[in-house]
Amino acid sequence: MFNESPFKEYSNYFNVHIIYVPSNESGADHPGESFDPEETPDALLSPITSADTYFNATYDSYGAHRRLFYEADGNYANQTEVKINSVLADNFPTYDQALILVNSDEYGASGGEFPMSYTGYWGPKTVLHELGHSMFNLKDEYYPGELFTEEAINMTRESDETLVKWKNWVGTNNVGVYQYTCDTGNCAEWYKPHQNCIMESINKSFCPVCTEGIIEKIHDLLPPINSFTPNNDNAISNAAFPLEFELNLIEPLPNTLESEWTLNSASFATNQDLVSIQEEDLTIGTNTLTAVIIDNTELLKVDNHETTHVSTVTWTIEHSTLGIESIESSNTTFTVSMYPNPVLDVVNLKFESDNTENVTVEIISIDGRKIKSETLTNSTVNSINLSALPSGIYLTNFYANKVLLATKKLIRK
CATH class of the missing domain: 3.40.390.10 (Collagenase (Catalytic Domain))
Incomplete structure (x- = not known):
C-alpha cells in the first residue's frame, strides 16, 4: 500500500x-x-x-x-x-x-x-x-451499472473540459474527459478523467484526479499539526528569554508543508518549525504569535486550496515590565468557500472552523484599496452584495484576531 x-x-x-x-x-x-x-x-x-x-x-x-x-x-x-x-x-x-x-x-x-x-x-x-x-469515495472507472452512477470525484455527466470538476488537470498526465463504455445501460451519459487508472483496472496506479481526491480526504481526516509547544498543558509563566515556540508537524514525503509565522500581525518567519522570540520583539501587554500551515503539494490542483485546508496555532503572550506573565495557546483548522466566482451581484462566503467563532473578510481592489469589510459567522453562509462594484479582479483577505489567514482572488463580472 x-x-x-x-x-x-x-x-x-x-x-x-x-x-x-x-x-x-x-x-x-x-x-x-x-x-x-x-x-x-x-x-x-x-x-x-x-x-x-x-x-x-x-x-x-x-x-x-x-x-x-x-x-x-x-x-x-x-x-x-x-x-x-x-x-x-x-x-x-x-x-x-x-x-x-x-x-x-x-x-x-x-x-x-x-x-x-x-x-x-x-x-x-x-x-x-x-x-x-x-x-475515499472514488467510483469505478469501468462502467459499474446504473445503480452505482452518480456525481463523484472521478465520475460526472459534464463533458465540457472547461467546466468539468477536474478541469485543472485536463491535458496533464493524460487526464481528459473520457466517455464510459458498455454493452448495455446509459454509460454514454457518464464521463471519467482517465483511461489508465486503478479504479478501472487493478494493474494500474491511481490517476492524478483520484490521487488528488485521496489527499483531500486525508486532509479532512487529519490536520498536519501533531503537537506544539508551549501548549496549555505546560503553560509558561516567568519564562526566560529567548522564548521558543515549536511545531511538531506530520510531514509528507517529501515535505510539502509551508508555514507562515506572524507576531502581532507582522511577518516573523517562514517555513520554520521552531522560532525564538527576544524580549525586544514584544510589546508591553498582549502579544499574539500565529503559525499558519498549508500543504502545497504538486499533487493537488484545487482552486484556492490555501483556504480549503488550513491549520493554525496561536499563542497569546502577556508581557509586562516584570517579564512574561503567561503564555496561552489555541489550535484551529478551518476552510473557506466562496461562490459563485466569477460573481455578478451577490457572493456567498462560508467559513467553517473547529473553534474560531468568526473571522473578518476584507475585499481589496487591485490597487490596494479596502472596498468592504465584513464579519463571517462560523458555519453560516454570509452573502455580500457587490453590485455597486465595477467589473474586475479583487482580493479577499481573511483574518482571525487580526492575523491574515488566507487570500482568495474574486472576479466581479
Missing part, C-alpha cells in the same frame, strides 16, 4: 492495526450461484465450496462471482455487520476505516462500509481499489 502514490507520500498520516479473527476453516464459500455469463452450472469459474468463516466470506454475492462479501446478499449482511462492529468495538473502536482480508487465492473483493479482499497475487492492488471506494 505504502509503495503506491499518494500513500507513499502520506504514509506518516496512517496507522495500520491488524486484528486477527480466527475462523474454523480457511477460504470462502462459493455456492456457484452467480449470474455472470462466463459462469454456468456446467462451467464453474471455481469449484463449489463451503468454508466455515467467522464473517461468512462468500463469492457470488449479489449474483457476481468475483464479489467477495460477508454473506451472499443484503438479507443476511446485517447479522454479520453486528459481528464486525463488535470485533472493532472490542479491539480498536477509534478506527477510520476497517478492511477484511480473506485467506483465499481465488480473486474476489467488494467495497462498501467494510471492504473485503482476497489475499492472492493481486490482493495488495485490490485492497487499494476497494479502499478507493470505501475510504
